[in-house]
Amino acid sequence: MNVEELLVDTFAAHEQAAPDPVALLRDLPKRRRRRSRMRMTVSGTVAAIAVVALGGTWVARIGHTPPHVTAGAAARSASQGATGGALAAQGAVISEADRSGAGDFGGPLLGGGRYNLADDLGKIVVVDYWASWCKPCQVQLPQLDSVYRDYRSYGVDVVGVDFKDQRGSAQTFATENDISFPIVVDQGGEALLGQLPVAGIPLTVLVDQQGRIAAVYSGEVAPSDITGAITTLLSEG
Amino acid sequence: MSVGEISDGDFAEFAARELGGLVRLAMMLTGDRELARDLVQDVMLKVQSRWSRVAAADSPERYVKTMVVNAHLSWRRRWSVRHMVVAYSEQMLDAPTPDHAASIVDHDDIWQRLATLPRQQRAVLVLRYYERLTDTEIAEVLGCAVGTVRGYASRALASLRLGLATEVDLAKEERR
Numbered sequence: 247m248n249v250e251e252l253l254v255d256t257f258a259a260h261e262q263a264a265p266d267p268v269a270l271l272r273d274l275p276k277r278r279r280r281r282s283r284m285r286m287t288v289s290g291t292v293a294a295i296a297v298v299a300l301g302g303t304w305v306a307r308i309g310h311t312p313p314h315v316t317a318g319a320a321a322r323s324a325s326q327g328a329t330g331g332a333l334a335a336q337g338a339v340i341s342e343a344d345r346s347g348a349g350d351f352g353g354p355l356l357g358g359g360r361y362n363l364a365d366d367l368g369k370i371v372v373v374d375y376w377a378s379w380c381k382p383c384q385v386q387l388p389q390l391d392s393v394y395r396d397y398r399s400y401g402v403d404v405v406g407v408d409f410k411d412q413r414g415s416a417q418t419f420a421t422e423n424d425i426s427f428p429i430v431v432d433q434g435g436e437a438l439l440g441q442l443p444v445a446g447i448p449l450t451v452l453v454d455q456q457g458r459i460a461a462v463y464s465g466e467v468a469p470s471d472i473t474g475a476i477t478t479l480l481s482e483g
Numbered sequence: 484m485s486v487g488e489i490s491d492g493d494f495a496e497f498a499a500r501e502l503g504g505l506v507r508l509a510m511m512l513t514g515d516r517e518l519a520r521d522l523v524q525d526v527m528l529k530v531q532s533r534w535s536r537v538a539a540a541d542s543p544e545r546y547v548k549t550m551v552v553n554a555h556l557s558w559r560r561r562w563s564v565r566h567m568v569v570a571y572s573e574q575m576l577d578a579p580t581p582d583h584a585a586s587i588v589d590h591d592d593i594w595q596r597l598a599t600l601p602r603q604q605r606a607v608l609v610l611r612y613y614e615r616l617t618d619t620e621i622a623e624v625l626g627c628a629v630g631t632v633r634g635y636a637s638r639a640l641a642s643l644r645l646g647l648a649t650e651v652d653l654a655k656e657e658r659r
Contacts, residue, residue, distance in 0.1 A: 249643050250612065252593050257511050257613040259590040264510035265520040267502035379496045 268381060338461065339475050342482065345458035348451075349440040353407070353430040356417055361405060361430050363439075367457050370479050372404045372472060373439060375432075375449040377411035378419040382466045383448045387425060389469045390450075393476075394427045401455075402476055407432050409447050454479050494534045498527060501544055505551055511609040512555045514598050526550045549624045552610070556602055556625075596643050604639035607632055 247255075351373070352362035363371060374390055376383035387406065394404035406429035408416040413431055420429055430437055435444060439451050440459055452461040452475055461475050502523070509519035530537050530547055540546040597605055603625070610621045618636070622629045 249593075249640055252590070253608055253612040253643075256590040256593040256597070257609065260510060260594060261507050263516055264503075264507040265516055265523070267506050270502060270506060270520060270523060377495075379499055381499060 339452065339478050340460055342454075342458075345454065345456075345460055347440055348453045348457050348459050349438070351437060351439050353432055353437045356406075356408060356413070356420060356429040356431050361428050363405075363453065363457065366403050366405075366453075368401070368455050370402045370455060370460075370476055371453040372402065372476070373407060373451045373453060374404065375407045375409045375444050375447045375451075377409050377447055378415040379411065380447050384419070386448050386450075386466055387419070388423045390472070391423070391425050391427060393469055393472055397473070397476055400476075400480060402480075403427070405430060407437050409437075409444060410435050452476070452479065454482070493538060494531055497538075497543060498530075501547065502527070504544075505547065508548060508609070508614065509551055509555065511613045512552065512602075512606055514594065514605075522551060522554055526554050545624075548614070552606055552624055553626075556606060593643065600639050600642060604635045604642070607635040608639050611636060 348363055348371075350362075350364065352360060352364070355361050372390065372393065374383075374387070376387055378384070390404055390406075394402070398404075404427040406420075406425065406427060408429050408431050410433060413433070416429065416431070419425075438444065439453065442451065442459060442462065446464060448464075448466060450461075450463040450467050450472065451459060452472075454460040460479055463471070505526070506519055506523050509522045510516065513519045513522060526547065529550065537543050537546055597608070600608070606625065607621055610616045610624060611618070616624070618629050618632045621632045625632065
């Protein structure tokens with residue numbers, strides 16, 4: 247075997263040693279977070295925010311931060327003199343006094359028909375922005391379905407928002423993973439909850455029984471964190 | 484800025500599709516798993532920040548692969564700090580001597596020999612024998628003349644042949 251042939255074989259033999267691209271894909275935003283510093287805005291005004299991600303989210307540059315997307319971070323924001331702009335600690339909820347309305351949220355459903363948040367008033371609604379091309383979402387969506395199955399009898403609804411995705415791909419993913427909760431099709435990225443921008447997915451938002459945004463989690467969130475937040479909201483009555 | 488301006492969907496699709504090939508290319512260039520990982524991470528952060536420009540390229544895939552190669556070639560400091568090249572492996576000669584001297588030369592040996600090459604030479608070999616690019620395409624990636632590419636390839640192959648020949652001779656000496 248000559249050197250050229252050996253080289254071809256050698257490169258092929260070492261392909262397996264290459265880093266796992268899926269792990270790298272998930273880790274990339276975390277590294278970006280370390281490199282950039284999130285700037286909190288005052289009163290939700292426009293600010294060029296560096297790309298920030300929590301827990302494996304692809305996040306684009308965003309023009310303004312949520313009016314008050316905070317929970318465990320509320321105290322930190324207050325102490326810093328900011329009224330908002332922080333992302334919630336996973337599992338925490340925003341204090342009732344600081345919650346704002348989720349607005350007239352709704353859209354066409356993947357399986358046909360239409361979803362309107364207003365119809366779920368009185369329920370706790372978990373809204374999950376996802377897409378079939380989003381790796382962390384692929385992990386999270388089936389987990390959310392388990393949450394949905396376990397908690398829907400307690401007055402909890404889960405709604406997926408298929409964000410900037412191809413409808414066929416979303417349908418295939420939902421079918422293959424036996425997703426039972428309704429999924430709003432949002433190819434234009436227009437299905438927003440109040441003033442909350444979708445700067446990256448997965449983005450999970452909890453809406454309380456009064457139709458207010460009670461928690462916003464960017465990136466992968468553990469099912470136990472979601473159920474913990476649901477329990478907190480249920481205890482509010 | 485509205486949500487509608489987000490273009491990360493396309494970027495994420497691109498990343499999901501191409502990342503495997505990029506990390507493998509980086510692995511071949513660096514010969515080091517961690518370096519490959521860091522290299523691709525750095526490049527992908529740049530790609531994300533200038534995604535509109537990358538997406539507008541004739542071949543975004545080739546554009547980003549070129550970024551990976553160039554990032555590797557300009558990564559002198561981190562490379563020198565983190566990567567120690569083993570010029571000659573004593574372990575290879577300490578290993579049990581096989582029946583045929585030529586069979587000593589396995590993939591790991593070549594892999595180690597590659598680590599002793601200048602990075603431009605290794606990059607040319609990777610692009611030619613792993614990515615299967617033509618010398619003209621390699622010249623475009625490296626931003627140099629085709630003759631330069633052939634020069635790098637020629638010297639790299641000569642070094643490898645020389646190393647392998649020396650090794651085989653030494654193995655024969657050991658067996659006597």
